[in-house]
Amino acid sequence: MPAAVPLADNAVRHADGQGHAARFDAQSTCAVIVTHGPDPALLQQVVASVVPQVGHVVVFDNGSGGVDVAGLLAGHRRVSVMPSALNVGLGAALNRACERARELGFLHVLMMDQDSVLAEGMVHTLGAALVELQQGGDVAAVGPQFRDARSGELAPFVRFGFPFNRKLRGGPGQRVSCDFLITSGSLVPVESLVRIGPMDEALFIDNIDMDWCFRAKRAGLSLHGICDAQMAHSIGEQLLASRVKQDGVIVHKPFRLYFIMRNRVLLYRRGYTPRVWIAQDVPRLVLKFIGNALFLPARWQRLVFMCKGLRDGVAGRSGGLPG
Structure with missing residues (x-):
């Protein structure tokens, strides 16, 4: 298993008066990917898209069984695999991987699904926006705008409303204040995870991200969609x-x-x-x-x-x- 480079060796943090980073160093980010019976070729593509953009990648293999995830990713530098014989659920898998990122000293966590392929420069774009937004208040997370890998449709960011939600697709250069971000692609400061708490493991799968976003908003933190940050992703089968x-x-x-x-x-x-x-x-x-x-x-x-x-x-x- 490749060893992670401690944060002290690969990133320098500069802080403003509120303890936020004054600039973003992508090497301060650890990507966490949860796998469960992944498509081997697609997983290779996912990992290849994220490795150059972050300091380290932690893959939590959630009981994949017939797919040797550790062997599949053995050739990648700065990737470590946490194997689990059983499917412990998405919430628990994310929490264990984020705990590993914190142990390694990383300041930010990029949460990812096993089918999310990042566009070049996505993490840097998210991080630069996060640093700027933090100057105006506490930010729980920022997330990219994704295109459905099947239809090519650009997914909107959401603000809750009645009788219908507002779906905002924004445009180049725009940052959309929203009420919800999907887990995959979200860049989360470790300090936000400490303040808001971990994912609810009891939910096991589905609506875990919704629950976390509800708690973030209740705690007074904001969520933002960054239109210039892009990735390909699919929801549902x-x-x-x-x-x-x-x-x-x-x-x-x-x-x-x-x-x-x-x-x-x-x-x-x-x-x-x-x-x-x-x-x-x-x-x-x-x-x-x-x-x-x-x-x-x-x-x-x-x-x-x-x-x-x-x-x-x-x-x-x-x-x-x-x-």
């Missing part, structure tokens, strides 16, 4: 064309619907969850339930997983997929 939604309909595997339904209900129960988000998300949950139960393949299987998720959400149960 399929993207179906739709006459109703311009950017298509995201389709997940049936078992994921358990977590999507359960964790939404769990978030509805939490005092820091914005009421406006709940008000406009409940109808979306209903539509998702109807769409999966009536119009997608494996309808009965989808219905069973959704009903179990709703039941456990109402009961306040969390953790992994029940047996």
Whole structure:
């Protein structure tokens, strides 16, 4: 396993009066990637896109089984793999990898999914924006604008509203204050993780980033989308064309619907969850339930997983997929 270079040897921090970095050094960033049965060729592409942009990469292999992630990445310098025989969940995997980054002395963490390919210079663009934004207040995270790897559609940044969210795509040079950033591509100061807390491991997967963003906003920290920072990424296993939604309909595997339904209900129960988000998300949950139960393949299987998720959400149960 390649050894990480301690931060003291590869980055220098200059601080302003508030303790924020006065300039951004990309070598102060550790990328953390969570893998679970990844496509080997795509993972190689992902890692190749991030290694030149950061000081180190920690890969938490979340029970991949048939894919030898450590062997696959053995040729990359400044990449270390944390293997787990079992799938401990996305939240726990991110937390263990971020803890490793902190132990190595890094000041920033770049969270990544196993299918996110960074554009050249993305980390530097995010970091430069972060440093400037920190001069005006505490920033929880900044995130890139991504294009769906399948459709090529540019994803918007989101501000919560009722009856509909505001979807803002911005333009060159723009920075969008938003209420939510997806985990992948988010550049997070370590001090933000300390202040806000780790990812909620009990959610296991799905809505983990939403929960963390809710807590960040409650703590008075801001979130910003940086339009000049770009990456390719895909949400869900399929993207179906739709006459109703311009950017298509995201389709997940049936078992994921358990977590999507359960964790939404769990978030509805939490005092820091914005009421406006709940008000406009409940109808979306209903539509998702109807769409999966009536119009997608494996309808009965989808219905069973959704009903179990709703039941456990109402009961306040969390953790992994029940047996």
